[in-house]
Amino acid sequence: MNPFLREKIEVMVGPIQNITVLAEQGWTSEVCQIETEAGIYLMKSSYKEKYREWLKQEANVLEKLHNQNQIPVPAYYGFIEEQDGAHLIMSFEQGVTLRVALKQAETRAEQKALIKSFGHFLQQLHETKIIQTLDRHENWLEEQLAKAEGYVKRGQTDGSVELLEKLKNSKPFPVKQTIIHGDCTIDNVLVKDGEVKLFIDVAGMTVGDPRYDESLAIRKFVNDKEDMDAFYEGYTRYRVSKEELQYFDEGLYEFF
Template sequence: MNIQDIPTEIIQQVGEIRDMTFPTKQGHTSIVAILHTPDKKYIVKKTESPLYNEWLSEEYEAYEALQQLCLLGLPIPKAYSIHIQNQTRWLLMDHIEGITLREFLSKESVPHDKEKAIVSFARCLKKIHESPCPEALMKNDTDWLDNMLMKADYNLTNFTVDGTEALLKRIQEIRPTPITNTLIHGDFTLDNVLVHDGNIVGVIDWSGAAYGDPRYDVALAIRPKHNAFENDRDKEVFYNAYGKLRLTDEEYDYFEDGLYNFF
């Protein structure tokens, strides 16, 4: 991707683009670039496949619905527009200065500072789960898990996913006991939380935002990564700060080792 590839509509929105740089780590669903203008920086995300195009559109719709929650202190970036250009989609949004929490924790050697970051991570998720769910994200005609299982089936049939037919059959048959739904992020991983000077400054990639099962967020939050959640101590710090529910091993396996493999 270079500046000449940027849709004219985006250039008209941001004005002069003096430089374009790329984050050191890219996700697998989109190409992400930082646009540098005389006044500020923007993020532009580009997708090029039917599945990822759909997710990008859902992400834009979620940002639109979630803007009201910024007033409650949730660090959600502003999305300006989405553009369709042939078989690609482009999302324009605010740039947030920071690194992923995963990168921060992978390098952090001071136990106190590491635990402080995990506490902030957990409290951020608690705040999301306690926030009112915007009406636009409440699809009352279909249960959240029913909808996710239908999407899992569709994704398995039409796209390359980590899940298998046997795994899908298992999670369709062995479902966790229902609990009260809340606003959920839908992909609350260490990669989707940004920190600056050890403080959380942004939560990104909201394409899975919904009125859904909060255990899904919790399961993804505590997935083991390098120097993070590789031991029981990190999980205990997280749960103490989150203070709402603790997953059983069966619940963790269902959401993280099961459902998440189709997304």
């Protein structure tokens, strides 16, 4: 690690005793664990422009949510922007992602209990009273489509112009906006003691369309009736239609 970065980190969390690169890495960032006398921290670093923007957004969200106790997320410690990369320091949280927990589960019953807990956890988020500082959008979907258009123009996405046009012309009927996670896959929640307890990777957390979260949450088990039933035992407030699922998961998500 370059000495300038190290110094900036130490200003935030004290002298570094140990740095370990995590076995489980993300798609758009590098994650490592940093130990100091004061505690254990997670540093998430991004280098490409698009991902640096997301990381900055994530830092923003964590900072706004610091010291609240409504939405379980890691605690914020600081954000460092350098010439060639950006680094977010947050609390290191125990637990494994839901993807890993599902793989490690020894029985179907255990898996279904995890999925039900995921549904319940997401339901709680969608029912949380809107936190004004998180509410950045006039119209969340319009802004996502505009963002997607920017990515298409700059060649920063796999989604096509044709798909984008289709999405613009077939918007689902509006529903009440809620707080959303914004990238609510099984990779972005942590399980502790057999239950989903924490959101991570929160760059997209804002006030928006809860069907986006729901669609991404179920994408991995949408063809498994038992898993779907388990999810909707926990998530009882709404059930996306096939068309909505397609719009959000196979549609909008392609651009992000």
